[in-house]
Amino acid sequence: MPDTFTPPAIPTTPVTPAxxxxxxxxxxxxxxxxxxQGKEPFVRDWRGTLIGTAAVVVRxxxxxxxxxxxxxxxxxxxxxxxxxxxxxxxxxxxxxxGHTGILLSLGRMNKVVEVDVVGYSMTVEAGCVLxxxxxxxxxxxxxxxxxxxxxxxxxxxxxxxxNAGGVQVLRYGNARNLVLGxxxxxxxxxxxxxxxxxxxxxxxxxxxxxxxxAEGTLGVITKAVLKLWPAPKDVAxxxxxxxxxxxAIEILSEAHAASEDNVGSCELMSRAGxxxxxxxxxxxxxxxxxxxxxxxxxxxxxxxxxxxxxxxxAEKMEQFLADQMEAGRVLDAVIAxxxxxxxxxxxxxxxxxxxxRAEGGGLSFDVSVATSKVPAFIDQGVKAVLDILPSIRPYPxxxxxxxxxxxxxxxxxxxxxxxxRQYSPAITRAVNDLVRDMAGSxxxxxxxxxxxxxxxxxxxxxxxxDTMRALKRAIDPKNIMNPxxxxxx
Amino acid sequence: xTDFIGKLxxxxxxxxLITEEDAKHPxxxxxxxxxxxxxxxxxxxxxxxxxxxxxxxxxxxxxxxxxxxxxxxxxxxxxxxxDGRExxxxxxxxxxxxxxDAIGYTMTVEAGVILxxxQDxxxxxxxxxxxxxxxxxxxxxxxxxxxNAGGVQVLQYGNARQLVLGxxxxxxxxxxxxxxxxxxxxxxxxxxxxxxxxAEGTLGIITKAVLKLWPKPKDVAxxxxxxxxxxxAVTLLSGAHAASEDNVTSCELMxxxxxxxxxxxxxxxxxxxxxxxxxxxxxxxxxxxxxxxxxxxxxxxxxxxxxxxxxxxxxLVVDAAIAxxxxxxxxxxxxxENHTESQKREGPSIKHDIxxxxxxxxxxxTEGLQAMKRVLPECRPVPxxxxxxxxxxxxxxxxxGWxxxxxxxxxxxxxxxxxxLVVAHGGSxxxxxxxxxxxxxxxxxxxxxxxxDTMRAIKRALDPQNLMNPxxxxxx
Numbered sequence: 027m028p029d030t031f032t033p034p035a036i037p038t039t040p041v042t043p044a045x046x047x048x049x050x051x052x053x054x055x056x057x058x059x060x061x062x063q064g065k066e067p068f069v070r071d072w073r074g075t076l077i078g079t080a081a082v083v084v085r086x087x088x089x090x091x092x093x094x095x096x097x098x099x100x101x102x103x104x105x106x107x108x109x110x111x112x113x114x115x116x117x118x119x120x121x122x123x124g125h126t127g128i129l130l131s132l133g134r135m136n137k138v139v140e141v142d143v144v145g146y147s148m149t150v151e152a153g154c155v156l157x158x159x160x161x162x163x164x165x166x167x168x169x170x171x172x173x174x175x176x177x178x179x180x181x182x183x184x185x186x187x188x189n190a191g192g193v194q195v196l197r198y199g200n201a202r203n204l205v206l207g208x209x210x211x212x213x214x215x216x217x218x219x220x221x222x223x224x225x226x227x228x229x230x231x232x233x234x235x236x237x238x239x240a241e242g243t244l245g246v247i248t249k250a251v252l253k254l255w256p257a258p259k260d261v262a263x264x265x266x267x268x269x270x271x272x273x274a275i276e277i278l279s280e281a282h283a284a285s286e287d288n289v290g291s292c293e294l295m296s297r298a299g300x301x302x303x304x305x306x307x308x309x310x311x312x313x314x315x316x317x318x319x320x321x322x323x324x325x326x327x328x329x330x331x332x333x334x335x336x337x338x339x340a341e342k343m344e345q346f347l348a349d350q351m352e353a354g355r356v357l358d359a360v361i362a363x364x365x366x367x368x369x370x371x372x373x374x375x376x377x378x379x380x381x382x383r384a385e386g387g388g389l390s391f392d393v394s395v396a397t398s399k400v401p402a403f404i405d406q407g408v409k410a411v412l413d414i415l416p417s418i419r420p421y422p423x424x425x426x427x428x429x430x431x432x433x434x435x436x437x438x439x440x441x442x443x444x445x446x447r448q449y450s451p452a453i454t455r456a457v458n459d460l461v462r463d464m465a466g467s468x469x470x471x472x473x474x475x476x477x478x479x480x481x482x483x484x485x486x487x488x489x490x491x492d493t494m495r496a497l498k499r500a501i502d503p504k505n506i507m508n509p510x511x512x513x514x515x
Numbered sequence: 516x517t518d519f520i521g522k523l524x525x526x527x528x529x530x531x532l533i534t535e536e537d538a539k540h541p542x543x544x545x546x547x548x549x550x551x552x553x554x555x556x557x558x559x560x561x562x563x564x565x566x567x568x569x570x571x572x573x574x575x576x577x578x579x580x581x582x583x584x585x586x587x588x589x590x591x592x593x594x595x596x597x598d599g600r601e602x603x604x605x606x607x608x609x610x611x612x613x614x615x616d617a618i619g620y621t622m623t624v625e626a627g628v629i630l631x632x633x634q635d636x637x638x639x640x641x642x643x644x645x646x647x648x649x650x651x652x653x654x655x656x657x658x659x660x661x662x663n664a665g666g667v668q669v670l671q672y673g674n675a676r677q678l679v680l681g682x683x684x685x686x687x688x689x690x691x692x693x694x695x696x697x698x699x700x701x702x703x704x705x706x707x708x709x710x711x712x713x714a715e716g717t718l719g720i721i722t723k724a725v726l727k728l729w730p731k732p733k734d735v736a737x738x739x740x741x742x743x744x745x746x747x748a749v750t751l752l753s754g755a756h757a758a759s760e761d762n763v764t765s766c767e768l769m770x771x772x773x774x775x776x777x778x779x780x781x782x783x784x785x786x787x788x789x790x791x792x793x794x795x796x797x798x799x800x801x802x803x804x805x806x807x808x809x810x811x812x813x814x815x816x817x818x819x820x821x822x823x824x825x826x827x828x829x830x831l832v833v834d835a836a837i838a839x840x841x842x843x844x845x846x847x848x849x850x851x852e853n854h855t856e857s858q859k860r861e862g863p864s865i866k867h868d869i870x871x872x873x874x875x876x877x878x879x880x881t882e883g884l885q886a887m888k889r890v891l892p893e894c895r896p897v898p899x900x901x902x903x904x905x906x907x908x909x910x911x912x913x914x915x916g917w918x919x920x921x922x923x924x925x926x927x928x929x930x931x932x933x934x935x936l937v938v939a940h941g942g943s944x945x946x947x948x949x950x951x952x953x954x955x956x957x958x959x960x961x962x963x964x965x966x967x968d969t970m971r972a973i974k975r976a977l978d979p980q981n982l983m984n985p986x987x988x989x990x991x
Contacts, residue, residue, distance in 0.1 A: 467696070467702070
């Protein structure tokens with residue numbers, strides 16, 4: 027966030043002792059956190075870059091309590107910041123320093139309500155931790171595909187509110203594609219029961235898709251019906267040294283047919299990013315000690331168990347990689363021989379975020395372009411940033427099958443965060459202008475939150491912003507629901 | 516008024532304007548002849564800018580706009596009211612395919628392109644646009660998207676909503692929203708695209724779209740099977756996923772009554788099986804991998820034959836025929852696709868386009884047929900539909916020889932019986948056809964006040980003057 031950032035105007039009605047008593051009546055003492063030390067982990071984001079305030083952290087235990095809390099706030103015009111696992115990257119779940127209202131944490135609503143194995147669906151409360159849901163599905167021989175670095179602490183309500191992406195989007199789609207129905211507490215405290223488990227339902231406006239990705243500004247998602255898939259039975263994971271990003275795109279393009287449409291993940295990494303993980307994360311092995319700049323984590327998976335004597339995924343992949351080496355796209359490759367080796371490859375990919383924190387200062391842009399433009403974007407983008415700060419250390423990575431690049435940079439060696447901050451506005455403008463010129467998105471999966479509201483306002487048309495504002499005003503006329511996020515009104 | 520017409524003429528020119536009654540008529544009635552409306556004019560703009568200018572003029576003159584595509588809707592969503600001050604805005608002159616990006620698997624089109632044209636253009640580039648439904652020769656993509664159309668390929672590829680990357684929309688203020696993005700991921704604020712899709716033209720007019728394309732299937736197997744009962748159809752589909760290696764693209768259930776109507780009203784049609792059966796399933800598997808010659812590679816037809824053989828042994832399937840060539844496959848499909856048209860020729864009917872979760876189809880079918888017969892014992896139920904989507908066209912023909920007037924008093928009680936049952940099973944009263952005019956009251960009856968209020972709030976926010984297809988979906 028640039029130093030010139032002016033926080034948006036938000037309601038500042040205070041939580042009076044009488045209102046606090048009202049909240050206590052609804053959620054009890056165990057549902058309230060009042061002391062500063064207890065509130066601290068809720069009012070700062072996990073990176074520690076945004077720190078806000080809240081009169082009280084309210085932790086309801088069920089939808090009815092959420093509805094009553096919201097109704098009380100609605101009646102008095104008190105602002106609400108809903109929060110899940112507090113792992114967001116854009117500050118969407120972090121209150122502003124001027125926030126005088128409540129922080130509504132869904133963490134106590136963590137029950138799996140129902141698993142319908144035959145119908146391939148699961149009904150859950152918003153506060154369920156993503157990894158718990160993956161494990162619950164697996165224990166029923168089913169698969170819930172949403173998977174991302176923060177899965178051990180992020181919550182499904184936050185995942186849906188931000189339309190999370192992750193490493194399985196290529197095959198299964200973003201979070202919004204994994205949902206059949208929702209329950210939402212609206213800004214006036216009413217409960218919308220849209221917990222339908224239907225594949226087809228053309229009955230009016232699609233409210234479900236409106237609440238997903240709205241980052242809690244239109245209501246609080248309290249429950250969801252999630253889609254499940256058959257569990258993968260035959261998985262092949264490989265770590266490839268590849269010629270360049272263009273080769274990576276071509277490898278993916280050919281992998282679809284070679285795997286018989288079974289490509290699960292295709293993640294591009296750089297030498298610099300891999301080395302950064304190896305430096306900071308203990309126990310991680312370098313799968314290929316190749317002195318090359320680009321790597322690809324490729325995973326194929328099938329729900330059909332490998333039949334005796336038949337070709338499995340690993341055999342198909344081996345043949346494919348041999349062909350790709352002949353074509354000069356793959357320089358070296360290793361296929362994981364066991365679960366531990368596969369796990370190690372994934373740890374490298376998933377540890378980029380924590381490693382970058384340990385590394386020190388840096389900049390990262392979560393952008394997307396059409397898949398075929400990924401190589402050109404990386405090439406031109408790196409040049410543009412190096413023009414501004416020649417000693418900055420780029421380590422682009424991302425979900426290339428989705429056209430989604432985490433366009434990331436470590437601070438130049440020895441440069442402190444404060445100095446880097448001075449370059450941030452110019453670099454941001456250069457990167458986002460390139461995104462615009464390539465008809466891309468300035469936030470592919472992380473959302474807008476606090477961090478990007480001015481960028482969104484800068485790059486989106488007036489009619490688009492006006493339409494979003496009209497929707498916000500219509501559904502949240504008092505502007506109490508996560509005010510000042512996504513949009514300035 | 517002449518002034519208004521004159522101004523319209525100034526925007527779209529003579530060839531973009533229809534004012535005489537005879538020429539207007541096809542635009543004022545739906546193809547089922549359920550509705551006949553009136554319009555000051557039928558306006559046919561040639562570009563997005565003309566659409567925007569027409570909408571702007573209508574705002575100034577307080578004239579409502581009824582957007583219309585191919586006019587093949589089932590719910591009267593594209594038909595004007597009888598007593599309104601409205602124009603019909605037909606998109607059918609905006610019929611250009613703007614770009615086919617075969618490498619990027621996308622196609623950018625104007626709203627008035629006929630669905631079949633889009634399928635053909637994709638095929639020319641060795642690509643597939645999967646949306647497929649009976650009206651594909653005359654429906655247009657703008658209407659398909661505005662109603663979030665379903666069809667026979669939803670099982671594998673999803674509803675129309677899932678086939679779109681970006682949209683261009685003329686808003687009720689007459690402004691142009693350019694959301695023509697070809698991105699797979701874009702988390703930048705509210706999902707406007709999904710709001711316009713399925714809104715039946717009540718929140719704006721879709722003028723262009725970026726569509727997703729898929730690899731074209733290279734190996735297709737189509738079977739016509741007689742199944743024991745609806746439960747057998749669900750079980751057959753459930754096993755087919757693994758047996759086909761996740762290549763089931765269609766699974767359509769039909770009752771004998773529907774087949775009888777198709778055979779009666781389509782002289783060329785023949786029953787693929789020698790004996791009569793109560794229930795049929797049209798099963799299609801398709802793969803993007805060509806059949807490899809020789810060694811141990813088996814194509815889909817061989818796999819399907821083996822699977823149906825097992826299903827016959829276990830009693831799920833009573834008899835079956837696998838298409839030996841494309842002509843046979845087309846003949847099987849014609850039996851399915853001529854259902855709607857044949858019922859129209861047979862006489863008056865009620866359509867219930869419902870969905871329940873897949874595993875509830877058999878129970879719903881049994882109880883639903885009983886429910887209709889309880890209301891009118893002589894009625895002729897014609898259930899058919901998309902098993903894998905839980906979507907059944909639970910139609911009911913009037914008794915033989917009855918005209919519409921005689922049947923009319925029974926329509927409401929039959930529908931009420933069906934919809935009550937749908938709601939009791941947690942289903943939807945409109946799985947793919949939408950709400951239009953026909954189901955406005957049904958929706959109001961079965962949906963919660965909170966849901967209706969939220970929809971109204973959205974409608975008022977985006978169309979404060981209520982000039983965009985007013986009176987459709989929700990009453991304001």
